[in-house]
Amino acid sequence: MSARPPARRGRRGGDADTRAEILAVALEHFAAKGYDATSLRGIAREAGVDPALVHHYFEGKSALFAEVIGMPADPAALVSQVLAGPQEHVGEALARTFLSVWDPPEGRMRFQGVIRAAVGFEGASRMVQEFVVREIFGRVAGELAVRTARRADDAALGAGLAAAQVVGVGLLRYVLEVPALVDVEVDELVARLGPVLQQHLVGG
Template identity: 55%
Template sequence: MSPRGRRPGGEDTRAAIIGAARSEFAQRGYDGTSLRGVAREAGVDPKLVHHYFDGKTELFAEVMAFPANPAVLVEQIAAAPRAQLGETLARAFLTAWDSPEGRERFAAMFAAAAAHEEHARMVREFVGREVLHRVVETMQPRDGTAPQSGESLELRVALGAAQLVGMGMLRYVVKVPAVADATVEEVVAILGPTLQHHLVPPSG
């Protein structure tokens, strides 16, 4: 079989990159997928992948139809004072998913993760690598005091994520009226302190 020629730029090229990325993520998971591998699968120069997408995080967000760039949300969370981390995280989550389109995408993403192991693997690896790990890094003290145990922090962040995902399931998938009909600020006011308790130790 003769090698495929590389595509020129254009909307067809962007679509080909997304299609190739979807295949690569499904076969190799998030951790095992590289932008160079996506370019090879799409038959394009690797520079074109970087032209259309600012890294693997943004490409994954496009494939999964995230309503916002997760990297930008994590930067917002990282910039928050430690005393407001729980509130900031809750508000960022709700801001990303609370539009009608975002609600539909959330429901579709978790339905697919529940039905297909390869999809669940992609989400699991992405959340672990690009969200939880980065939030853990932001929680380490910056005042010269000893860092907290990585395992303890990862557990705290994972439990915080469980709170968010559980709320999202009740708000967007199961649609329990009390949760689905509450305003963003009502949810933030109640959920924020719970997340703060998970994420920041009392002595932090």
């Protein structure tokens, strides 16, 4: 990671350079501390901006992290989209949501970059794991657990298993490019993956 110039003294107003500085500081904090331990206040302080300005540019920590790693959509919006549909189809909805994000060429390149960073960059694997499991699958599983009175520990296990399933398919399809998974149509992948995710997230 290349060194940034020292942060300016005093707080700054909003402009394109300020937004870029917030992203650069955020990358350093996420990489050094992990997702959980990073705070928006800490990022704002080092970037020399008011914390309200960080919220002006980004809806929250998950949205900021999503942009740092090149995710093209706010994860909270993706979770809301998945949970808005019928509960009996949440597994299929989640599978289709991820595949629709990753399948276009730009999304494929972003996924490849995230996975390669997680494997090769110290600290990246931890922050990606915390983000994916907690902010996406954890939110879905947690909301479903409330609706179905499922035990919290069982829901957490389901979230982890669902995350492993989806990220594993993404790894084989977009990074390792296993022919059987590269050639299959999205609809068939959703049909096969959806029931497995449903079992992990909703239970029997």
